[in-house]
Amino acid sequence: MKQNRLSAAIKGALSLTAAAIMVPSMSVFAQEEAQLVEEVVVTGSRIVRANLDSPTAITTLDSTNIEFSGELNSADILRSLPATGVSGLSSSNSNFFTSGGGINTVELRNLGEDRTLVLVNGRRYVSGVAGSSAVDWNTIPTELIERVEVITGGASAIYGSDALAGVINVILKDDFEGVNISTSHGQTLEYGDDTTDRFNLTAGGNFDDDKGNAVVSITYTDEGGVLSRDRNNTQVDDLSAIYFGGEITDSITPFYSSFSEYGRFGIPSTGDQYVFDNDSGAGEVLPWDADTYGFNRQQFRRYTVPTERFLISGNLNYELTDTLEAFVETTFARTETQTEIEPFPFSYEDLFIDGISIDNPFVPEDLRNLAVAAGDEYIQFVRRTTELDQRGAFAERQTFRALMGLRGEIQDWNWDAFVGQGQMQDSQRGTGQLNISSFRNALNVVDDGNGNLICADPAAVTEGCVPINIFGKGSISADAADYVRAPSLRDQRTKQTVAGINFNGTLVELPAGPLSMATGWEYRDEYAADFPDALTRTGQNAGNKEEPTEGSYSVNEVYVELEAPVLTDLPLIQSLSVGAAYRYSDYDTIGSTDAYTGRVSWVIDDSLRVRGQYARAVRAPNISELFSPGGENFATVSDPCNGVTASTSGVVANNCRSIPAVAERIASEGVFELTQPEIQGTGGFTGKGNENLFTETSDSYTFGAVYEQALGNFGDLTLSLDWYSIEIEDLIDTVGRQTSVDFCYNSASFPNNFCDFIVRDSSGAAFQKGEITEVNSGFINEGTLKTEGIDLQAQWGMDVGPGQLGVSLNYGHVMDYTLTKFGDDDELVGEVGYFEHQWLATVNYAMDRLIVQLETSYLSDASPDLSSADFDYSVGEYVSHDLFASYQFTDSISANIGVTNLLDEEAPIILSGVPGNVTGTDTNAAVYNPIGRSGYIGVRFNF
16 A cells, blocks of 8 residues: 555656656655646646646655755755755855854855745745845755755746746645654764754644644754864865965865954064963064964854754644635744854054054063154054954844735636735844944053053053953953943844736637646845944944945736647647736836747657747846945055046046046146055945846847656666756946046046945045045946756656665756956856856665665766866766665654765865865865764654
């Protein structure tokens, strides 16, 4: 009986993935035919289909895949598919992020999370990243997933904005009966870290004479993470030897930071650098030696972010009448993460002072004498504030989503109506920062005449000022550390309200079959806010200013989709149908948008099917892109006006002289020549929002074929081959600061839009007039992105001995990935993360109670940066293997065990200073596994 149910599930899955092959799983091997006539809506279309045929290529991940993998988060399984790209946020690449540590996102085709639409039960899900549409998969209940359907290519006509790269649709269980208890534990086998613990209770059942069904799932997971110091190759700081004339793959070990916890002290007039070594007790002023006194940052860094999750989710549906059903979906997720990096490196420049006075009683006498001999009144310094704790952020994220609705039938038409709301709140508490005002006060120290050292400012003393000694390791007292310490706070929020009504049915019977239509209206309101604490907003915590971000938008949409059979039961045409869809959206920010698609499906015979689709998709700018105030930035910018005289010829010189302040300075001094202070550290804000943005648009084409063949005693074979092409225009992206300056002054059209990002001094002292005081970087619509490739998926299964053997392959070949900005083409195929070849292969053997599976993933050779001669070198191919097994002890008890990275394949070395390096890991941890070999064991009880 169990085998019959297994075979039915197999055949259903094969039908559902006629457009593509299922992700390898233990449930893909069939022995018996099964007929499924249940009508469902398959991702990629809103039209009900009786045979589960998909109009577009679909890859499906089902609950069996998730359970068998041992992963706590379904995002980690999805990321192994060739169609997915490198996630912008995951536990392995977010440790250094100001916010977002531990968040898990998924994107398709390397086109970004904001161009990948994530749905739950076909409806939008609340964002987990303030200002973005990116969904945090930590909040999606893994154990309640029935399946995940993935389509790539434009789907905005079907689902709306953001579906330029494709759609990931999570289908949750809504008819569960029984009680399921499962638990698992995993860790690295060589080191015993990266611990993962999971507990889940899922219970559900029918009630009121089977009119209703309710299911609830409670999950707790805890991921311990990995410290950089716990791996031999990342125990100490290193830097690629390319910076010292060596080979690119060599490293300098150690290469410590010059921001020492002993302090590094400079004599301004001579430039000589010294350290105060107090290890012996008395203390000694010595010439600076980085190898001896440098700071090893790797001792404080992480590979992965510890993440603790609690989720409770429930689904309810109830038949009010024979043709009317009510449904409710709820999810509450609470996630806690902890990022950790090295203590704060600060300098006298962060405090906006010339240095520490030689009259400060804490200044070592030998150091004071050196300054006096040079004629200096101040000593410059940099220091690592280890006594103030290491930097990091503890984040507590809470997400709640509730949706309710009705669905039913009206004269053979299906309909559903829904309304829902989701909210996310991310409260962060940061450590390791300092209050620059308090630090300035604490450095201004005098003797009160009685041998007591106190702060010189009486007002500061009243406020609790404690003198601070920065000379030597551990010299900052606990009281002084408390006084200057400035824990940071950040509050981020998102809120989403959705509503809609959908209809689905047959318009008319045509000679070849029914003309089907789906149509409906949807409403969505999005709100996001990011509120840093007061010190961060004013730049008083030794960091740059960050202003609050707050904004919202709403959109009303209507859509229609048609599917028309054209021919049937003809030679070489078992059936031929065409489909089309159109969506009109009206935003209160950017106005109206249009998206549309057309497709054709040609079934030649029972074994061969051909399909093609064109789609115009759109993406409206998100809240950050529209409303962000940007973050403060100080960096050198090259001013094209530097050196211009009254007689300098050319477009640039003419444009410069047209600026009154520049012209005035030329008239006064004969030349507009910047001093060194004017050249250094130009201010400005990067990532400023732009309310004049308009939509990104994409044109995508897909063409493919599916071949299914029963091979008798040799089992069943299914093949699919799909070509795709996606081209996105009017990319929403930030323009670089130097790019703004160059495009402003090198244009015959002056002033232009790029000049709006530049601020010059027009009212200061005569010798400073005309200098650039700010260059801002904002979002604009500019450039194109094009990707093209082939997806090949194959699946074969047959009876072998007492069980079933199955082999499956999911292969992706990327032929083109070109980013064009300001007329410059950047071809990325062959760079790390943009692999020319990538595949996932599975061999699976299942018999009675035992199932064994071997997975192999392959990433082709790649380069850190194809555009740079320095970094265009090979990191080599990467092949890893995972082995899993499951055993059913009784009808109620089963266990599974697995080993990931079975052969302990080392990640390619990508050192600090090389593009793609994830700080602390010596590789690109978002792509390659830096953890090592891991194992897990789990047990499940079903009642």
